[in-house]
Amino acid sequence: MERAQIELTPGQEITLDGYDPDAKITVEKINLWKGYANRPKCGAYGYIKHGETAKFVKFTSDKQGAQIQYGRHFGWISWFFIKELKPCPITS
Numbered sequence: 001m002e003r004a005q006i007e008l009t010p011g012q013e014i015t016l017d018g019y020d021p022d023a024k025i026t027v028e029k030i031n032l033w034k035g036y037a038n039r040p041k042c043g044a045y046g047y048i049k050h051g052e053t054a055k056f057v058k059f060t061s062d063k064q065g066a067q068i069q070y071g072r073h074f075g076w077i078s079w080f081f082i083k084e085l086k087p088c089p090i091t092s
Contacts, residue, residue, distance in 0.1 A: 006085055008056040014068065017083035018050035026050055032075035036065035045075050056082075 008014065018027030028050050035042030037060070048054065048070055057067040057074065065076050079085050 008059075008066075008082075008084065010057055012056045013053050014056050015083040016048050016050060016052050016054060016077070016081050017086060018081060020080075027081070030077060030081050032068075032070060032073065032077065034075060036060055036067075036076035039076070045073050048077075 016030050018030050019025075020027065029047040030050065031039075031044040031047050033039045033042055033044050052070075054068040054070040057069055059066050059079070060076075064079060066079050066082060067074060067076050
């Protein structure tokens, strides 16, 4: 899936979306990583549930990862889990 060409601004509220239309599954618990580039070694703070909201902070330089603020925690997720960046579904 390609990322929608939408720009997010720091502080903008975003919705976490775990739905994967290719696999037709929903990831209910999305990891909030302490670091993005080396996620397994950095570890995770915990997770955010599908459908919850957070605030966008910034992208990684390649725009694959996004730093977000969830309550008082700052962490990293893949752009794929940001609903606002997913292409709109085609309806007929």
